Amino acid sequence: MPDISVLPQRFYLEGDVVQIAQKLLGKIIVTDIDGQLTMSRIVETEAYDGRVDKACHAYPQRRTPRTEVMFKEGGRSYVYLCYGIHYLFNIVTHAENEPNAVLLRAVEPVAGLDYMADRRKVKNQINFTNGPGKLASALGITLNFNDLILYDSGSPIWIAEEKENSYKPDIIQTTRIGVDYADEDALLPWRFYIKDNPYVSRK
């Protein structure tokens, strides 16, 4: 079990969302849902910038009931239902009225693997969390956990960093997945993942 501490809110307010998406790689997501504690290492992310990015639900400054949380101050969760079936988990970044978010696309299980196995009902451990819908399912994330403070270790979901770990992973930068509807913005290289990590989606 790694020695961890909560990632402070300022982490989500400094730099642009593309940098924050990279810096989230290697961080730990902790969930304590239905009495089931899990910990996982973030290994794949995508950045969405509501100011300039057609792929972002909040572009162009599109304020609706669903996107409202992205207009709040950084450090909150944005969870939504995708294809009527899967929940996708995002981290909101930046100041009020700057609607940016980072999608978690894959994580590596660290603790609570029995719970993940129960929730996912698949045998192969690789398939617990190697996709955005899969990881939400494995960690117990549903719409109930939208608009949650992530810089409070008392929350049912929070983000941590390891206290003593200077390891810097090799990061691959490439285009995002499933955003063809965004025309030329689908070409933005705003997907990041840890090189050679077995839990990265769509190898």
Place this chain on the structure above:
DNA sequence: CGAGCGATTCGC
């Protein structure tokens, strides 16, 4: 109000 569609996954 209702048509159209999606930041995916799984099974055939």
Place this chain on the structure above:
DNA sequence: CGAATCGCTCGG
């Protein structure tokens, strides 16, 4: 490769 499945968004 196509179905599943439903809330959100926008146009009428």
